[in-house]
Amino acid sequence: MRYGMAIDTLKCVGCGDCVVACQTENNVPFGYCRDWITETIDGTYPQVELEFRSERCNHCENSPCVRCCPTGASHIVEGGIVVVTADKCIGCSACIESCPYDARYTHPLGHVDKCTFCHHVRDYKQTTACSAVCPTSCIYFGDLDNPKSEVSMILKNRKFKDLAPEAGTKPQIFYLI
Amino acid sequence: MKEVLFASGRNIPNVDPQLHAWHWPIPVYLFLGGLAAGLLFFASYYTIIGKEKEMPAVTKWAPFFVPIALVVGLGALFYDLTNKLFFWRLYTTIRIESPMSWGAWALMIITPLSFLWIASYFKEIFPNWSWKFDFLEKIMDWVTENRKVMAWILLPMSIILGIYTGILLSAFNARPLWNNSILGPLFLVSGLSTAAALITWISKDAHERHLFTKIDLVLIATELFILTHMFMGFQAGPSVQQEAAFLLNGGEFTVVFWVFVVILGLVFPAILEISELIGYKVPVAVPAMLVIIGGLVFRFVMVEAGQITRYLY
Numbered sequence: 001m002r003y004g005m006a007i008d009t010l011k012c013v014g015c016g017d018c019v020v021a022c023q024t025e026n027n028v029p030f031g032y033c034r035d036w037i038t039e040t041i042d043g044t045y046p047q048v049e050l051e052f053r054s055e056r057c058n059h060c061e062n063s064p065c066v067r068c069c070p071t072g073a074s075h076i077v078e079g080g081i082v083v084v085t086a087d088k089c090i091g092c093s094a095c096i097e098s099c100p101y102d103a104r105y106t107h108p109l110g111h112v113d114k115c116t117f118c119h120h121v122r123d124y125k126q127t128t129a130c131s132a133v134c135p136t137s138c139i140y141f142g143d144l145d146n147p148k149s150e151v152s153m154i155l156k157n158r159k160f161k162d163l164a165p166e167a168g169t170k171p172q173i174f175y176l177i
Numbered sequence: 178m179k180e181v182l183f184a185s186g187r188n189i190p191n192v193d194p195q196l197h198a199w200h201w202p203i204p205v206y207l208f209l210g211g212l213a214a215g216l217l218f219f220a221s222y223y224t225i226i227g228k229e230k231e232m233p234a235v236t237k238w239a240p241f242f243v244p245i246a247l248v249v250g251l252g253a254l255f256y257d258l259t260n261k262l263f264f265w266r267l268y269t270t271i272r273i274e275s276p277m278s279w280g281a282w283a284l285m286i287i288t289p290l291s292f293l294w295i296a297s298y299f300k301e302i303f304p305n306w307s308w309k310f311d312f313l314e315k316i317m318d319w320v321t322e323n324r325k326v327m328a329w330i331l332l333p334m335s336i337i338l339g340i341y342t343g344i345l346l347s348a349f350n351a352r353p354l355w356n357n358s359i360l361g362p363l364f365l366v367s368g369l370s371t372a373a374a375l376i377t378w379i380s381k382d383a384h385e386r387h388l389f390t391k392i393d394l395v396l397i398a399t400e401l402f403i404l405t406h407m408f409m410g411f412q413a414g415p416s417v418q419q420e421a422a423f424l425l426n427g428g429e430f431t432v433v434f435w436v437f438v439v440i441l442g443l444v445f446p447a448i449l450e451i452s453e454l455i456g457y458k459v460p461v462a463v464p465a466m467l468v469i470i471g472g473l474v475f476r477f478v479m480v481e482a483g484q485i486t487r488y489l490y
Contacts, residue, residue, distance in 0.1 A: 014185070019185045036186075037184040038490070040179065070278040071263075073266070089266075090267060092257075092277060093259065094345075096192065096196070098350070101489065104192075105191070111263075169350070
């Protein structure tokens with residue numbers, strides 16, 4: 001079992017629904033966010049390209065945040081999801097420094113917080129808040145190890161990229177291009 | 178033109194627009210940790226080779242700075258934790274892959290030993306000193322007799338502590354300025370150099386001061402050599418590392434790095450120490466202070482500049 005995401009940059013319009021859904025579902029403190037949207041403008045008019053990406057923790061296979069955590073608060077649970085145990089976190093910020101995607105932040109309560117792939121609903125839902133609400137259905141969430149899952153099928157048929165592969169973290173979120 | 182912006186808005190404290198999760202306590206601690214490691218290294222080395230009597234400043238006086246440096250440094254670290262009440266979680270687990278876990282456990286051994294070390298000299302320094310209780314007297318007599326054993330433990334532990342202050346940073350592959358394998362040795366040498374400078378400053382014995390001026394010169398030369406190699410590595414590295422090196426060679430940290438670290442912290446004190454060795458009269462505090470300030474500024478530059486370097490956006 002290996003959870004991952006494929007996000008279609010050709011369908012994403014950058015509405016920010018995924019961001020709000022995540023903040024609501026996960027009780028993210030006001031002013032913070034576990035996912036966000038980047039807009040990349042490449043070139044000058046008329047040769048210009050625009051790309052929207054919904055970004056979040058990449059739940060890396062070789063996760064530097066888990067490696068550098070001195071207490072084991074950052075750990076990997078079933079399906080390769082990286083989560084933080086709040087009452088084991090001392091707030092040293094080493095994982096924030098170690099993340100090439102800046103996907104972590106310090107919760108106002110003191111511990112470090114991040115995307116969990118909505119791990120808390122996994123027993124009864126094979127989806128995440130962001131992918132469930134997406135109005136263009138551009139976020140595909142599922143099991144990368146299962147060749148028949150929607151996310152594996154779409155990665156088989158489409159071209160994709162991942163972010164900062166040169167950082168060596170083996171991210172598990174793929175952007176369809 | 179390539180422009181990336183956060184369309185959904187993102188303004189998380191200490192992360193946006195530039196990562197700044199580590200503040201002044203971290204470089205202060207890295208400096209004090211390196212200094213303590215260096216002082217302990219010299220003290221235990223000269224105790225092991227049996228030169229305690231000839232080197233009073235190294236083995237007797239300088240170690241008094243160690244517990245102070247460690248307590249202040251650890252206090253600074255504790256201050257920078259955001260979930261302070263859970264700090265004890267560090268000591269419920271050992272994580273081999275995490276440099277911070279190594280450091281926490283090394284300090285768990287070094288800090289009490291450094292207190293014991295200075296306590297074992299109390300009787301020598303204050304002839305009328307009494308430990309008040311019989312069992313304490315017995316324990317301290319035993320500790321004083323076995324100081325060499327303590328030195329054998331502290332020698333490797335001090336190297337671990339000194340090198341860990343650099344590896345703590347170099348283990349982060351997300352920050353290209355830190356992520357180079359030479360940072361550990363660089364911080365170790367820098368820590369040893371600041372310690373040697375402090376020893377020349379407090380030593381009252383001409384022979385000892387002379388020896389440590391020479392040691393400090395060798396360490397400064399080594400540090401310059403390693404710095405050159407670090408920059409060579411950056412220039413030959415991927416574009417993110419070239420950009421990281423540019424922060425120190427043309428970017429916003431150029432002046433503070435070259436003036437306060439390289440020229441005033443390494444080259445100028447080296448010139449002063451050489452002139453002292455060939456017979457000119459140089460106030461000993463000047464090169465020592467310059468080396469110590471240079472070491473502190475170096476850690477501030479590395480921690481601040483490192484957090485700016487990144488892969489994305």
